[in-house]
Amino acid sequence: MAPLRTFSPLVLASFAAARQCSQFQVPVDISSRQGKFSEIPIETNLDVGAFATRFSEFQGNYSDALFTDFQTLKGSYEISAQYCRPDSGSSGTIQVLTHGIGFDKTYWDLSYQNYNYSYVNTALAAGYSTLAIDRFGIGNSTHGDPINEIQAQAEVEALNAVTTKLRNGGIPQVGTAYDTVIHVGHSFGSVQSSWLSALYPNNTDGIVLTGYSGAGQFLPYIIAGWNLHSxxxxxxxxxxxxxxxxxxxxxxxxxxxxxxxxxxxxxxxxxxxxxxxxxxxxxxxxxxxxxxxxxxxxxxxxxxxxxxxxxxxxxxxxxxxxxxxxxxxxxxxxxxxxxxxxxTVGEILTIGNAPMMSTFTGPVFVITGEHDIPFCGGNCYGQVPNSTAANIPAGVEMAFPSASTFDAYIQPGTGHGLNFQYNATAGYQVIQDWLASNGLGA
Incomplete structure (x- = not known):
């Protein structure tokens, strides 16, 4: 077993140069209307376990129990990003990649086995540019108070601010404005991409939601299964x-x-x-x-x-x-x-606050692993009560009544972290093919 990050910086730099990649910080100003929650003991692992127990209680609502008022978070922050474009140059179409819980922006560009699992490489080969971000509060982006600052709404506002800068050419390291912006998310990143389309439907041209469904009843499975620690x-x-x-x-x-x-x-x-x-x-x-x-x-x-x-x-x-x-x-x-x-505690308390409906009028694609636990309870071919959809991911269509096109695809033999499974690149190609067939080709 090799120790973590034994490869040399020179090797990494030469590989990035071949793909025209760079990493930098994007300054953003955000204003977010969000919850104010009571402080709770969260120092020790037993404190964390107690939080998970209360949050996962059947028919309970720990978020509501801790909620005290609304607040407006305003500030200037930095979002860490990796920008890549094909050797041939920008096509004017870019995919903004937002990771889920447990990962950072490297989820989209895994270095393992000479980047054989890289989603970025597949997108670049199809002619797209990519911008993968560390979500606000995570990784090399600005950190903050984990209860009353780093919440889902604030992260959506940060994602929207980065998107606006991409459109108007406001990121010097990118050096160009992008007319077509596709938002690709994974898990919590999909929640935020969908959320953005509801609040700012004119600031995205296409939505790809990986590791996602509209079924929220499986969240306690994950909170318990994570066995959370500080x-x-x-x-x-x-x-x-x-x-x-x-x-x-x-x-x-x-x-x-x-x-x-x-x-x-x-x-x-x-x-x-x-x-x-x-x-x-x-x-x-x-x-x-x-x-x-x-x-x-x-x-x-x-x-x-x-x-x-x-x-x-x-x-x-x-x-x-x-x-x-x-x-x-x-x-x-x-x-x-x-x-x-x-x-963060704040993310867990607010992940369920996403709008139920989006007025977005562009194409929407959902791709979720057959055995996804967080969004399908391990069986995406199942059906949730009171739904007439053919399967759980297909039920997302109800949240996008104005979408020009909606499709849902179940990736076979795959869990929630699609990019880590043996058949990851097959799923990547499904996404690029779907984009090209729905007017969002590079």
Whole structure:
């Protein structure tokens, strides 16, 4: 098992140059009308567990119980972005890519196996430019108060502000204005893309919602299945502000900065614990040990998230929420666990506030994995009560009564995290083909 981010910056730079990619911060001013919630204990993992228990209570409404008033959040923030265009130049059409919970903008451009799982590469090959963002509050974008600042509505306003700048040529690093903007989301990013189309229907030309449906009753499945921890306690050397100097010294002493498994085997051997390489690998990959030691590598950025930023517990929770068993590469899943991102309390409390209907008049496409847990309860071919739709993703059509075209597609043998499954690129091509056939070709 290779340690996180062992590739050289030079290699990354040359690959990005071949695709005409760059990363930068986009300054945005936002004004968001959103909720004001009571402060709750959220420091320890037991505090987080108590929050999850109360939020997931059957027929309960913890968001309403904590709500005290409305507030208007105003401020200037920065959104981290990666912009890519084909070698041939811009076609005037761009896909804005918004990630879901547990990931950042790299979800769309996974470096694993020389970018074989990259959605960005497929879009570029089809002639599109792409702009992938870290959602407001997450990754390298501006962080904030995890209860009363980083909420769903504020993130939608940030997404809209970035979109407006793309249209009017207001991002210097992009260097051009885009006439056609397609919003592609995953999971919570799909919620926000749909939300944007409801509030600002003239600021998008097409909507692609991956890992999504209109069924909200499965959210408690995920809140429970994540076994949520405080992010800064789950990955203290990456998410928190704990010093990694001592661990880094130990890692170098035993060679863990080169080979994590054999290095850990030496450490345990010195303590009289004799385990095989396979046993060590199983312990590291499938328990919280992986998260506790993630961050020893001196090149890893330290996020220093405050309490109230939450993270799923370990790789087993990642599999439950995002990956269909036997249809993913374990090494890629381990990388996903090492590079995961948190969710805020405020996001969980407000994710259900999205408008029920959108007046958007352009094309809408939903593509969701057959075994998606968060939006289908593990069976997207099922039907929810009081729905006449053929399947759960098809029910989204009711939220877009004015759409010029609506289609729903179920990706076979796939879980929620479509981009991490073996058949990811097949799904990517379905999206590009659908766009081209509905007047949104590059």
């Amino acid at each position: 992010a800064r306690l789950n990955q203290p050397l990456r998410f928190g502000n704990a010093s990694n100097a001592g661990l880094l010294k130990l890692a170098k002493q035993y060679g863990m900065n080169i080979d994590l498994v054999s290095g850990l085997q030496k450490v345990l051997g010195a303590a009289g614990v004799d385990l095989t390489t396979q046993e060590i690998g199983d312990i590291v990959s499938s328990t919280e040990i992986l998260d506790l030691i993630t961050g020893y590598n001196e090149t890893v950025f330290q996020y220093n998230y405050p309490s109230g930023y939450l993270a799923s517990s370990d790789l087993t929770a990642l599999q439950y929420a995002f990956l269909y068993p036997d249809n993913y590469d374990l090494a890629l899943a381990i990388m996903g666990e090492q590079t995961k991102q948190p969710v």
